[in-house]
Amino acid sequence: MRHIYSCPLRWSDMDAFGHVNNVVFLRYLEEARIDFMFRLAPGDGSPSFSGGSVVARHEIDYVRPLVHRHAPVTVESWVTKIGAASLTIAYEIKDPDVTYVRASTVVVPFDLEEQRPRRISAEERAFLEEYVDDGMTSAA
Template identity: 90%
Template sequence: MARHLYSCPLRWSDMDAFGHVNNVVFLRYLEEARIDFMFRLAPGDGSPSFSGGSVVARHEIDYLRPLVHRHEPVAIESWVTKIGAASLTIAYEIKDPDVTYVRASTVVVPFDLASQRPRRISEEERRFLQEYVDDGMTSSA
């Protein structure tokens, strides 16, 4: 199983009053990693894959340890745990080599902006996503 790796910078404004990264900010970090995964790494130059838009249908997040602000970025690993006909689930870990701060998942629905409706996952998108499916999970059509 391949995992997408994203190096996420921490910002001074990410901190709460206790000097930790605020819980809401972690959702922004997940968004940055997800966009980097789905759009920058979309298959093929000029491919329409993932370009029409997507919406978040669900987030789940487990805060395991506080992350204190520092100048070094934090790593975000992302992978796919489920591919459905018109949705996919992305799992994440926000971590350093020796500690995991957050485990999370997001259900993403591809969206047709012109018709303002959800759409099915294309075969090209499915092939791309399949490379990142967790070994313990099976995708469904």
């Protein structure tokens, strides 16, 4: 299963050439990741992922320029790896007929009080396993 996030484009996202600036795509990934990871914690009173997490690594491939427009872009997210104390989330930023970016992020759950990484809890692992995907993408 993949998490789907509808990401608005902002006027300030655009560079001098009318394209969404390359660094802005990391913000889009962050918005999608937060929307995904915090689906478990709020509402149910679960402490999962609420203690914090840090990004250990980003990898991003810019496939096509995204021209600024008023319509949002879709960010699909899924989990490709779950370790003892880290996970890898993959993404595609796309429209139905074109992919603009393929990316991945290594995320480390973090204990804010202790100021150190922590292990992934059983509850978090069960949630993440629902989003494990082989990452096969459609040709775009």
